[in-house]
Amino acid sequence: MADIDQRFTAYVRDRSEHHLRVAVLLTGDWHAAEDLVQASLVKLYRAWPKLLPDRDPDAYLRRIMVNTQRSWWRARWRRETPAGQLPETVHADFADGHALAAQVREALQALPRRQRTVVTLRYCADLPEAEVARLLGCSPGTVKTQAHRGLRALREILGEDRYERHGN
Amino acid sequence: MNDMETEARHLLTVATEDRPPEIDVLAGFAAARRRDWTRRTRRRYAATIGIAAAAAAVTAVTLTIGTAPSARAAFNSALTSTPTQSFHATTTWIENYNISSNGKLSTSPRTCTYQVDPTRQLQATYCANIPGKFAPAVIVVGGYTYVHNDLPGRTTSYHGKYWERTRSRGSVGPVIDTFNTGALSEILQADTVTVAGPVSGRGWTGTRYAYSRKLGTTTFSGTLDVDQQGRTRNLLLNLQAGKSPMQELEVVTFSDYGEPVTVTPPPADQVYP
Numbered sequence: 001m002a003d004i005d006q007r008f009t010a011y012v013r014d015r016s017e018h019h020l021r022v023a024v025l026l027t028g029d030w031h032a033a034e035d036l037v038q039a040s041l042v043k044l045y046r047a048w049p050k051l052l053p054d055r056d057p058d059a060y061l062r063r064i065m066v067n068t069q070r071s072w073w074r075a076r077w078r079r080e081t082p083a084g085q086l087p088e089t090v091h092a093d094f095a096d097g098h099a100l101a102a103q104v105r106e107a108l109q110a111l112p113r114r115q116r117t118v119v120t121l122r123y124c125a126d127l128p129e130a131e132v133a134r135l136l137g138c139s140p141g142t143v144k145t146q147a148h149r150g151l152r153a154l155r156e157i158l159g160e161d162r163y164e165r166h167g168n
Numbered sequence: 169m170n171d172m173e174t175e176a177r178h179l180l181t182v183a184t185e186d187r188p189p190e191i192d193v194l195a196g197f198a199a200a201r202r203r204d205w206t207r208r209t210r211r212r213y214a215a216t217i218g219i220a221a222a223a224a225a226v227t228a229v230t231l232t233i234g235t236a237p238s239a240r241a242a243f244n245s246a247l248t249s250t251p252t253q254s255f256h257a258t259t260t261w262i263e264n265y266n267i268s269s270n271g272k273l274s275t276s277p278r279t280c281t282y283q284v285d286p287t288r289q290l291q292a293t294y295c296a297n298i299p300g301k302f303a304p305a306v307i308v309v310g311g312y313t314y315v316h317n318d319l320p321g322r323t324t325s326y327h328g329k330y331w332e333r334t335r336s337r338g339s340v341g342p343v344i345d346t347f348n349t350g351a352l353s354e355i356l357q358a359d360t361v362t363v364a365g366p367v368s369g370r371g372w373t374g375t376r377y378a379y380s381r382k383l384g385t386t387t388f389s390g391t392l393d394v395d396q397q398g399r400t401r402n403l404l405l406n407l408q409a410g411k412s413p414m415q416e417l418e419v420v421t422f423s424d425y426g427e428p429v430t431v432t433p434p435p436a437d438q439v440y441p
Contacts, residue, residue: 101186124180
Protein backbone atom coordinates (compact mmCIF):
# COMPACT_ATOMS: atom_id res chain seq x y z
CA MET A 1 0.00 0.00 0.00
CA ALA A 2 2.81 2.37 0.89
CA ASP A 3 4.39 1.74 -2.50
CA ILE A 4 1.10 2.44 -4.25
CA ASP A 5 0.66 5.64 -2.27
CA GLN A 6 4.18 6.77 -3.05
CA ARG A 7 3.69 6.18 -6.76
CA PHE A 8 0.35 7.93 -6.71
CA THR A 9 1.71 10.90 -4.78
CA ALA A 10 4.57 11.17 -7.26
CA TYR A 11 2.08 11.08 -10.11
CA VAL A 12 -0.01 13.86 -8.54
CA ARG A 13 3.10 15.92 -7.96
CA ASP A 14 4.28 15.49 -11.54
CA ARG A 15 1.03 15.80 -13.45
CA SER A 16 -1.42 17.84 -11.40
CA GLU A 17 -0.18 21.12 -12.87
CA HIS A 18 -1.02 19.99 -16.40
CA HIS A 19 -4.46 18.71 -15.42
CA LEU A 20 -5.18 21.82 -13.40
CA ARG A 21 -4.59 23.92 -16.53
CA VAL A 22 -7.02 21.77 -18.49
CA ALA A 23 -9.52 21.95 -15.64
CA VAL A 24 -9.46 25.72 -15.41
CA LEU A 25 -10.31 25.97 -19.08
CA LEU A 26 -13.16 23.51 -18.65
CA THR A 27 -14.59 25.26 -15.59
CA GLY A 28 -13.51 28.88 -16.11
CA ASP A 29 -12.49 29.32 -12.48
CA TRP A 30 -9.35 28.32 -10.60
CA HIS A 31 -11.09 27.17 -7.47
CA ALA A 32 -13.66 25.18 -9.39
CA ALA A 33 -10.74 23.72 -11.33
CA GLU A 34 -9.02 22.74 -8.11
CA ASP A 35 -12.22 21.06 -6.92
CA LEU A 36 -12.57 19.24 -10.21
CA VAL A 37 -8.99 17.97 -10.19
CA GLN A 38 -9.20 16.87 -6.57
CA ALA A 39 -12.51 15.07 -7.03
CA SER A 40 -11.13 13.37 -10.11
CA LEU A 41 -7.92 12.39 -8.34
CA VAL A 42 -9.93 10.78 -5.57
CA LYS A 43 -11.69 8.65 -8.18
CA LEU A 44 -8.40 7.85 -9.85
CA TYR A 45 -6.89 6.89 -6.51
CA ARG A 46 -9.66 4.37 -5.91
CA ALA A 47 -8.92 2.73 -9.24
CA TRP A 48 -5.13 3.17 -9.05
CA PRO A 49 -4.32 -0.36 -7.81
CA LYS A 50 -6.47 -1.76 -10.61
CA LEU A 51 -5.00 0.29 -13.43
CA LEU A 52 -3.34 -1.99 -15.90
CA PRO A 53 0.36 -1.30 -16.34
CA ASP A 54 -0.09 -0.43 -19.99
CA ARG A 55 -2.82 2.11 -19.31
CA ASP A 56 -1.98 5.78 -19.36
CA PRO A 57 -3.13 7.37 -16.08
CA ASP A 58 -3.32 10.76 -17.81
CA ALA A 59 -5.88 9.43 -20.25
CA TYR A 60 -7.89 7.85 -17.48
CA LEU A 61 -7.79 10.99 -15.33
CA ARG A 62 -8.77 13.11 -18.32
CA ARG A 63 -11.78 10.89 -18.90
CA ILE A 64 -12.77 11.15 -15.23
CA MET A 65 -12.43 14.94 -15.33
CA VAL A 66 -14.55 15.34 -18.43
CA ASN A 67 -17.24 13.02 -17.06
CA THR A 68 -17.20 14.64 -13.63
CA GLN A 69 -17.40 18.11 -15.07
CA ARG A 70 -20.27 17.03 -17.28
CA SER A 71 -22.17 15.60 -14.32
CA TRP A 72 -21.57 18.79 -12.32
CA TRP A 73 -22.76 20.83 -15.26
CA ARG A 74 -25.87 18.71 -15.60
CA ALA A 75 -26.65 19.17 -11.93
CA ARG A 76 -26.23 22.92 -12.26
CA TRP A 77 -27.82 23.81 -15.57
CA ARG A 78 -31.39 23.85 -14.26
CA ARG A 79 -30.52 26.76 -12.01
CA GLU A 80 -29.09 28.84 -14.82
CA THR A 81 -30.82 30.89 -17.48
CA PRO A 82 -29.40 30.42 -20.96
CA ALA A 83 -28.42 33.74 -22.51
CA GLY A 84 -29.58 32.65 -25.94
CA GLN A 85 -26.79 34.56 -27.64
CA LEU A 86 -23.09 35.12 -27.28
CA PRO A 87 -21.97 37.86 -24.88
CA GLU A 88 -20.80 41.15 -26.26
CA THR A 89 -17.36 41.46 -27.73
CA VAL A 90 -14.75 42.17 -25.09
CA HIS A 91 -13.38 45.72 -25.28
CA ALA A 92 -11.31 45.81 -22.10
CA ASP A 93 -7.67 46.72 -22.20
CA PHE A 94 -5.58 43.62 -22.56
CA ALA A 95 -2.48 45.17 -21.02
CA ASP A 96 -2.96 43.29 -17.78
CA GLY A 97 -2.01 39.64 -18.24
CA HIS A 98 -4.33 38.52 -15.50
CA ALA A 99 -7.21 40.37 -17.05
CA LEU A 100 -6.45 38.79 -20.40
CA ALA A 101 -6.34 35.32 -18.88
CA ALA A 102 -9.70 35.89 -17.23
CA GLN A 103 -11.18 37.27 -20.44
CA VAL A 104 -10.05 34.32 -22.50
CA ARG A 105 -11.54 31.94 -19.94
CA GLU A 106 -14.73 33.98 -19.95
CA ALA A 107 -14.88 33.76 -23.71
CA LEU A 108 -14.29 30.04 -23.50
CA GLN A 109 -17.15 29.71 -21.03
CA ALA A 110 -19.44 31.36 -23.54
CA LEU A 111 -18.96 28.40 -25.87
CA PRO A 112 -21.32 25.44 -25.66
CA ARG A 113 -19.93 22.93 -23.18
CA ARG A 114 -19.03 20.33 -25.78
CA GLN A 115 -17.31 22.89 -27.99
CA ARG A 116 -15.37 24.18 -25.02
CA THR A 117 -14.28 20.66 -24.11
CA VAL A 118 -13.13 19.96 -27.65
CA VAL A 119 -11.17 23.21 -27.90
CA THR A 120 -9.55 22.60 -24.51
CA LEU A 121 -8.57 19.02 -25.23
CA ARG A 122 -7.33 19.80 -28.73
CA TYR A 123 -5.42 23.02 -28.10
CA CYS A 124 -4.49 22.89 -24.42
CA ALA A 125 -4.05 19.16 -23.77
CA ASP A 126 -2.79 18.73 -27.35
CA LEU A 127 -4.76 15.57 -27.97
CA PRO A 128 -5.24 14.37 -31.54
CA GLU A 129 -8.75 14.46 -32.98
CA ALA A 130 -9.11 10.70 -32.79
CA GLU A 131 -8.33 10.63 -29.06
CA VAL A 132 -10.72 13.48 -28.31
CA ALA A 133 -13.36 11.62 -30.30
CA ARG A 134 -12.82 8.46 -28.25
CA LEU A 135 -12.95 10.41 -25.01
CA LEU A 136 -16.18 12.19 -25.90
CA GLY A 137 -17.77 9.23 -27.65
CA CYS A 138 -18.21 10.93 -31.01
CA SER A 139 -16.64 10.79 -34.46
CA PRO A 140 -13.38 12.53 -35.40
CA GLY A 141 -15.38 14.50 -37.92
CA THR A 142 -17.56 15.90 -35.15
CA VAL A 143 -14.45 16.87 -33.21
CA LYS A 144 -13.05 18.64 -36.23
CA THR A 145 -16.29 20.54 -36.77
CA GLN A 146 -16.66 21.47 -33.11
CA ALA A 147 -13.05 22.62 -32.91
CA HIS A 148 -13.44 24.80 -35.98
CA ARG A 149 -16.66 26.36 -34.73
CA GLY A 150 -15.16 26.86 -31.30
CA LEU A 151 -12.17 28.74 -32.62
CA ARG A 152 -14.35 30.92 -34.81
CA ALA A 153 -16.60 31.72 -31.85
CA LEU A 154 -13.59 32.59 -29.70
CA ARG A 155 -12.31 34.93 -32.37
CA GLU A 156 -15.73 36.56 -32.59
CA ILE A 157 -16.07 36.99 -28.84
CA LEU A 158 -12.58 38.30 -28.23
CA GLY A 159 -12.55 40.50 -31.30
CA GLU A 160 -10.53 39.68 -34.37
CA ASP A 161 -7.82 42.29 -33.86
CA ARG A 162 -7.19 41.38 -30.27
CA TYR A 163 -7.40 37.69 -31.02
CA GLU A 164 -4.63 37.95 -33.61
CA ARG A 165 -2.54 40.42 -31.62
CA HIS A 166 -2.50 38.32 -28.48
CA GLY A 167 -2.71 34.98 -30.14
CA ASN A 168 0.60 35.40 -31.91
CA MET B 169 -1.50 23.68 -38.31
CA ASN B 170 -3.25 26.86 -39.46
CA ASP B 171 -2.92 30.33 -37.98
CA MET B 172 -6.18 30.15 -36.09
CA GLU B 173 -5.04 27.00 -34.28
CA THR B 174 -1.68 28.53 -33.44
CA GLU B 175 -3.41 31.60 -32.06
CA ALA B 176 -5.76 29.42 -30.02
CA ARG B 177 -2.92 27.44 -28.46
CA HIS B 178 -1.19 30.61 -27.38
CA LEU B 179 -4.37 32.16 -26.01
CA LEU B 180 -5.21 29.05 -24.01
CA THR B 181 -1.71 29.08 -22.56
CA VAL B 182 -2.17 32.71 -21.57
CA ALA B 183 -5.51 31.82 -20.02
CA THR B 184 -3.79 29.51 -17.54
CA GLU B 185 -1.01 31.84 -16.46
CA ASP B 186 -2.77 33.59 -13.58
CA ARG B 187 -2.91 30.67 -11.20
CA PRO B 188 -3.56 31.88 -7.64
CA PRO B 189 -0.68 30.96 -5.31
CA GLU B 190 -2.95 29.45 -2.66
CA ILE B 191 -3.97 26.54 -4.86
CA ASP B 192 -2.15 23.38 -3.80
CA VAL B 193 -3.53 20.30 -5.52
CA LEU B 194 -1.47 17.79 -3.57
CA ALA B 195 -2.43 19.11 -0.13
CA GLY B 196 -6.01 19.61 -1.25
CA PHE B 197 -6.13 16.11 -2.63
CA ALA B 198 -5.02 14.70 0.71
CA ALA B 199 -7.94 16.43 2.38
CA ALA B 200 -10.36 15.33 -0.33
CA ARG B 201 -9.10 11.77 -0.07
CA ARG B 202 -9.48 11.88 3.69
CA ARG B 203 -13.10 12.99 3.38
CA ASP B 204 -13.76 10.30 0.79
CA TRP B 205 -12.12 7.59 2.86
CA THR B 206 -14.01 8.62 5.98
CA ARG B 207 -17.32 8.67 4.16
CA ARG B 208 -16.76 5.36 2.43
CA THR B 209 -15.39 3.65 5.52
CA ARG B 210 -18.30 4.80 7.60
CA ARG B 211 -20.72 3.52 5.04
CA ARG B 212 -18.90 0.22 4.76
CA TYR B 213 -18.57 -0.02 8.50
CA ALA B 214 -22.23 0.72 9.02
CA ALA B 215 -23.18 -1.68 6.27
CA THR B 216 -21.26 -4.62 7.53
CA ILE B 217 -22.13 -4.02 11.12
CA GLY B 218 -25.70 -3.79 9.97
CA ILE B 219 -25.42 -7.26 8.55
CA ALA B 220 -23.22 -8.52 11.34
CA ALA B 221 -25.31 -7.18 14.15
CA ALA B 222 -28.50 -8.39 12.63
CA ALA B 223 -27.05 -11.74 11.81
CA ALA B 224 -25.36 -12.23 15.15
CA ALA B 225 -28.61 -11.63 16.85
CA VAL B 226 -30.00 -14.94 16.28
CA THR B 227 -29.80 -15.80 19.92
CA ALA B 228 -32.97 -13.82 20.18
CA VAL B 229 -34.65 -15.96 17.61
CA THR B 230 -36.51 -18.89 19.05
CA LEU B 231 -37.49 -21.54 16.61
CA THR B 232 -40.12 -23.51 18.39
CA ILE B 233 -40.04 -27.23 17.69
CA GLY B 234 -43.15 -28.34 15.89
CA THR B 235 -44.06 -24.83 14.80
CA ALA B 236 -41.08 -24.06 12.59
CA PRO B 237 -41.46 -20.70 10.84
CA SER B 238 -41.56 -20.39 7.10
CA ALA B 239 -38.33 -19.98 5.21
CA ARG B 240 -38.98 -16.26 4.79
CA ALA B 241 -39.82 -15.72 8.46
CA ALA B 242 -36.69 -17.52 9.63
CA PHE B 243 -34.64 -15.71 7.02
CA ASN B 244 -35.92 -12.25 7.97
CA SER B 245 -35.69 -12.93 11.70
CA ALA B 246 -32.07 -13.96 11.39
CA LEU B 247 -31.27 -10.72 9.64
CA THR B 248 -33.16 -8.30 11.85
CA SER B 249 -33.00 -9.45 15.45
CA THR B 250 -31.01 -7.59 18.07
CA PRO B 251 -27.58 -9.08 18.81
CA THR B 252 -26.74 -10.14 22.35
CA GLN B 253 -23.42 -11.94 21.86
CA SER B 254 -19.96 -10.82 20.89
CA PHE B 255 -18.64 -12.21 17.62
CA HIS B 256 -16.01 -11.95 14.94
CA ALA B 257 -16.82 -11.31 11.31
CA THR B 258 -14.95 -11.13 8.05
CA THR B 259 -16.22 -9.36 4.97
CA THR B 260 -14.68 -9.80 1.56
CA TRP B 261 -16.05 -7.92 -1.38
CA ILE B 262 -15.02 -7.78 -4.97
CA GLU B 263 -15.98 -4.93 -7.22
CA ASN B 264 -15.47 -5.19 -10.90
CA TYR B 265 -14.88 -1.96 -12.74
CA ASN B 266 -14.86 -1.39 -16.43
CA ILE B 267 -11.99 1.02 -16.16
CA SER B 268 -10.25 0.57 -19.44
CA SER B 269 -11.47 1.70 -22.80
CA ASN B 270 -11.19 -1.76 -24.28
CA GLY B 271 -13.78 -2.99 -21.82
CA LYS B 272 -11.48 -5.37 -19.99
CA LEU B 273 -12.52 -5.99 -16.42
CA SER B 274 -10.23 -5.45 -13.53
CA THR B 275 -10.79 -7.04 -10.14
CA SER B 276 -9.41 -6.29 -6.73
CA PRO B 277 -10.80 -8.06 -3.65
CA ARG B 278 -10.84 -6.19 -0.38
CA THR B 279 -11.31 -7.60 3.08
CA CYS B 280 -12.26 -6.26 6.48
CA THR B 281 -12.26 -8.13 9.78
CA TYR B 282 -14.46 -7.17 12.70
CA GLN B 283 -14.46 -7.91 16.41
CA VAL B 284 -17.75 -6.77 17.87
CA ASP B 285 -19.37 -6.76 21.27
CA PRO B 286 -22.83 -5.22 20.81
CA THR B 287 -23.67 -5.35 24.50
CA ARG B 288 -20.59 -3.36 25.56
CA GLN B 289 -20.60 -1.24 22.37
CA LEU B 290 -17.11 -2.30 21.34
CA GLN B 291 -15.75 -2.78 17.85
CA ALA B 292 -12.38 -3.05 16.16
CA THR B 293 -12.20 -3.15 12.38
CA TYR B 294 -9.16 -3.84 10.24
CA CYS B 295 -9.24 -3.53 6.48
CA ALA B 296 -6.90 -4.54 3.69
CA ASN B 297 -6.96 -3.26 0.15
CA ILE B 298 -4.09 -5.62 -0.55
CA PRO B 299 -4.61 -9.25 0.49
CA GLY B 300 -3.04 -9.95 3.87
CA LYS B 301 -2.00 -6.36 4.62
CA PHE B 302 -4.44 -5.23 7.24
CA ALA B 303 -4.50 -1.77 8.77
CA PRO B 304 -6.76 -0.40 11.49
CA ALA B 305 -9.81 1.31 10.04
CA VAL B 306 -12.47 1.83 12.69
CA ILE B 307 -12.47 1.54 16.48
CA VAL B 308 -15.52 1.98 18.69
CA VAL B 309 -14.85 2.20 22.40
CA GLY B 310 -15.73 4.40 25.34
CA GLY B 311 -18.63 6.05 23.57
CA TYR B 312 -16.50 7.27 20.66
CA THR B 313 -15.98 6.12 17.09
CA TYR B 314 -12.46 6.53 15.68
CA VAL B 315 -11.96 6.41 11.91
CA HIS B 316 -8.43 6.05 10.58
CA ASN B 317 -7.35 8.21 7.68
CA ASP B 318 -5.34 6.18 5.26
CA LEU B 319 -3.99 8.78 2.90
CA PRO B 320 -1.02 9.53 0.74
CA GLY B 321 0.59 12.86 1.59
CA ARG B 322 -1.61 13.19 4.63
CA THR B 323 0.77 15.12 6.83
CA THR B 324 -1.33 18.25 6.48
CA SER B 325 -4.55 16.48 7.38
CA TYR B 326 -6.02 16.79 10.83
CA HIS B 327 -2.91 18.58 12.01
CA GLY B 328 -0.88 15.47 11.28
CA LYS B 329 -3.12 13.17 13.31
CA TYR B 330 -4.37 9.93 11.84
CA TRP B 331 -7.61 9.28 13.72
CA GLU B 332 -10.82 11.25 13.47
CA ARG B 333 -12.97 10.94 16.57
CA THR B 334 -16.73 11.38 16.72
CA ARG B 335 -19.27 10.62 19.42
CA SER B 336 -20.86 7.18 18.95
CA ARG B 337 -24.59 7.03 18.70
CA GLY B 338 -25.27 3.42 19.57
CA SER B 339 -23.75 2.47 16.26
CA VAL B 340 -22.73 -1.03 17.27
CA GLY B 341 -26.05 -2.68 16.74
CA PRO B 342 -28.60 -3.18 14.00
CA VAL B 343 -28.21 -0.27 11.63
CA ILE B 344 -29.97 -1.67 8.65
CA ASP B 345 -31.21 1.71 7.57
CA THR B 346 -27.70 2.95 6.91
CA PHE B 347 -26.60 0.01 4.80
CA ASN B 348 -24.62 1.63 2.05
CA THR B 349 -26.25 0.33 -1.07
CA GLY B 350 -29.60 -0.43 0.42
CA ALA B 351 -28.82 -4.04 -0.37
CA LEU B 352 -29.81 -5.44 3.00
CA SER B 353 -33.25 -3.87 2.89
CA GLU B 354 -33.61 -5.26 -0.61
CA ILE B 355 -32.61 -8.70 0.65
CA LEU B 356 -35.32 -8.46 3.29
CA GLN B 357 -37.82 -7.77 0.51
CA ALA B 358 -36.56 -10.66 -1.60
CA ASP B 359 -38.94 -11.84 -4.29
CA THR B 360 -38.12 -15.42 -3.39
CA VAL B 361 -36.68 -17.10 -0.28
CA THR B 362 -36.28 -20.86 -0.36
CA VAL B 363 -34.60 -23.55 1.71
CA ALA B 364 -31.63 -24.64 -0.38
CA GLY B 365 -30.76 -27.55 1.93
CA PRO B 366 -28.61 -28.49 4.90
CA VAL B 367 -25.23 -26.86 5.37
CA SER B 368 -22.38 -27.31 7.81
CA GLY B 369 -19.11 -25.72 8.82
CA ARG B 370 -16.43 -26.28 11.41
CA GLY B 371 -18.35 -27.13 14.58
CA TRP B 372 -21.81 -26.28 13.35
CA THR B 373 -24.66 -27.49 11.14
CA GLY B 374 -27.64 -25.59 9.89
CA THR B 375 -29.81 -24.56 6.97
CA ARG B 376 -28.96 -22.67 3.80
CA TYR B 377 -31.54 -20.24 2.41
CA ALA B 378 -31.40 -18.90 -1.14
CA TYR B 379 -32.87 -15.51 -2.04
CA SER B 380 -33.23 -13.26 -5.02
CA ARG B 381 -34.57 -9.79 -5.63
CA LYS B 382 -34.91 -7.90 -8.87
CA LEU B 383 -35.09 -4.14 -8.70
CA GLY B 384 -35.27 -2.51 -12.10
CA THR B 385 -32.27 -3.79 -13.98
CA THR B 386 -30.37 -4.64 -10.79
CA THR B 387 -30.46 -8.14 -9.36
CA PHE B 388 -29.60 -9.08 -5.78
CA SER B 389 -29.13 -12.76 -5.15
CA GLY B 390 -27.25 -15.08 -2.81
CA THR B 391 -27.50 -17.36 0.18
CA LEU B 392 -27.79 -17.09 3.94
CA ASP B 393 -26.56 -19.88 6.25
CA VAL B 394 -28.15 -20.16 9.70
CA ASP B 395 -26.89 -22.66 12.28
CA GLN B 396 -29.03 -24.79 14.60
CA GLN B 397 -28.76 -22.20 17.33
CA GLY B 398 -30.32 -19.73 14.92
CA ARG B 399 -27.09 -17.79 14.40
CA THR B 400 -26.13 -16.57 10.97
CA ARG B 401 -22.87 -18.07 9.77
CA ASN B 402 -22.46 -16.92 6.17
CA LEU B 403 -24.05 -14.37 3.92
CA LEU B 404 -23.34 -14.24 0.20
CA LEU B 405 -24.48 -11.28 -1.86
CA ASN B 406 -24.15 -11.01 -5.61
CA LEU B 407 -25.18 -7.65 -7.01
CA GLN B 408 -25.45 -7.43 -10.78
CA ALA B 409 -26.34 -4.16 -12.47
CA GLY B 410 -28.21 -5.08 -15.64
CA LYS B 411 -26.07 -6.19 -18.52
CA SER B 412 -23.25 -3.85 -17.63
CA PRO B 413 -19.91 -5.30 -16.55
CA MET B 414 -20.37 -3.69 -13.12
CA GLN B 415 -20.73 -6.38 -10.51
CA GLU B 416 -20.19 -6.66 -6.79
CA LEU B 417 -19.75 -9.87 -4.87
CA GLU B 418 -19.72 -9.78 -1.09
CA VAL B 419 -19.14 -12.62 1.37
CA VAL B 420 -19.66 -12.17 5.11
CA THR B 421 -18.69 -14.90 7.58
CA PHE B 422 -19.31 -14.96 11.33
CA SER B 423 -17.45 -16.90 13.98
CA ASP B 424 -16.36 -17.05 17.61
CA TYR B 425 -19.77 -16.28 19.03
CA GLY B 426 -19.51 -15.46 22.72
CA GLU B 427 -15.74 -15.06 22.66
CA PRO B 428 -14.54 -12.01 24.59
CA VAL B 429 -13.60 -8.93 22.59
CA THR B 430 -10.92 -6.48 23.72
CA VAL B 431 -10.76 -3.05 22.13
CA THR B 432 -8.46 -0.19 23.07
CA PRO B 433 -8.65 3.39 21.81
CA PRO B 434 -5.90 4.78 19.55
CA PRO B 435 -3.03 6.74 21.15
CA ALA B 436 -4.38 10.09 22.31
CA ASP B 437 -1.69 12.05 20.47
CA GLN B 438 -2.90 10.61 17.14
CA VAL B 439 -6.54 11.58 17.60
CA TYR B 440 -8.34 14.62 16.25
CA PRO B 441 -10.10 16.53 17.69
